[in-house]
Amino acid sequence: MKRDLLKDAYARRRLRRPHIEPPPAPGKDKMLTPDVPEGLYEKCPACKTTFPQKDVLANKMVCLSCQHHFRIRAVDRILMMTDADSFVEKGFGYITLNPLFQEGYDQKIHQYKKQTGLDEAYVYGYAEIRGEPCIIGVMDSYFMMGSMGSVVGEKVTKSIEYALYKKLPLVLFTASGGARMQEGIYSLMQMAKTSGAIRKMHRQGLLYISVMTHPTTGGVTASFASLGDIILAEPQALIGFAGPRVIEQTIKQSLPEGFQTAEFLLEKGMIDKVVHRHALRETLYRLLNMHRRVEF
């Protein structure tokens, strides 16, 4: 009975799918959604050139002249990476609470919910990448900088457990400012929780690909993002444990050019490969294909 009910719920959800309703563009906060009215222009933060938005969109939100990768939303990421109509979202219905009774936290969450149309900074579900089935999880840096609170931690753990249950590989796109300060010690404990779940997956011999996108810092870098069997990153993504500002304050000198970028980490041997966004889908497909489980 319960299963049927869930099935129905999922089916309904699937019908409604790709519409995680994008927000009405709010005044100050600029959103990079495909739903911004036409005629708007996109300015590249790296080379300061302006392009028509639809050109940038057609180029997968990559700058046309300097190849700067714009931050993108979870929905766009899923549409970009997975086969059309293959994504089925799981794990919805989580409600963020205010465990430490922080002032203004409820309102902030409410505001972000309205702005992004998401429940939390993480979306996961079943998807296919060029026909290869996998569980895909995407963090949305537009929801409170993608910070990891109780709900994000729980959903990440659930997605890992779902991959375990389905015996499917997991592809996780991380984009986060770290642990969520407002939830205090609970956020910290999510690091242990998610890492423990990854360990379980590891035992079962399932593939876990972690794709670090701009920015991946703090508690997320120090937990599940760094634990991938294969770690990919987008060019020029900021990846690190401590933020650049904190490091500058501690060592009292300015940081070298290109510090903490994906290329820097590649050189230091911390990640496997830097992949351009245009080639990411193909790369993921090939990796998934190579790890296809053969039944003996």
Place this chain on the structure above:
Amino acid sequence: MDILRKEKKLLALEGELERLDDAKAVEGIRQTIESYKEQAMTTLTAWDRVLLARHPLRPNAYAYIESVFDGFIELHGDRNFADDRAIVGGIGFLKGEPVTVIAQVKGSCTEENIACNFAMAHPEGYRKALRLMKQAEKFNRPVITFIDTPGAYPGIGAEARGQGEAIARNLFEMSDLSVPIIAIVIGEGGSGGALAIGVGNRVYMLENSIYSILSPEGYASILWKDASRAKEAAEVMKLTSYDLEELGIIDGIILEPPFGAHHEREEVFQAVKQTLIDTLNRYRTMSHFDIKTERYAKYRNLGFFQRFNYEHLKGVVE
């Protein structure tokens, strides 16, 4: 008046007590001291506890190791890059039973503090800790960790050598270690740097220690853009031992004398030793699988949220 000023006053009173020989005056001062101690026991604010946790005279991990364990032998290095002095590890006897001890050490003077980098570990420190834990697993020794760090060190070298990866790897491996891990927060427990050796079956805190996602100063400067409001931040962050016990993050509190552990060192050491012995007794008969499962379940269930239950939809929505 914060706890440090109160403490100064107490010390002045005690000094006076030694100089005086008038019985009546002595009695009076004794009473004042008693009342002070009682006040200190009952009216400590969160900020007072932060100050006590960072007190320069507070016993550091070396002091605990020396008096709790017999025949401690320190082991160095991560077999990879360097030996990090911020994290100390080794083997010692706890009431005749060998245990692996891993601890973050603050120095007791400036030179020592510079040598151990104010207990802020680099990746090699965490990798050393992991190496010793794996070793403990091999020889079936329980692991005991003492947490006392402001956080992992944020620096160029640390980032280049993968600070995030080192912490993540520790969390990853510790969740699946087949020997019991007991963690005790003896001073400051700051963010991922503390958690990286703190994924324990049991986590205890000294009464006046703190454990939080970042320092009150950092919290105030991130959320309120004003680091000077640290005192206020400490109150709302729920970082004291009593708050954390209530939230279900830690398993117990080890009591301290009024005005902090540095006033009655031996007493605190004995309390810590007793707690460790009692706790380890629990694990003597447990299987490896049970130990792992207990620890995994403990962290799996941490979190504070609600989920909409689809059972409620039964009969309401088709």
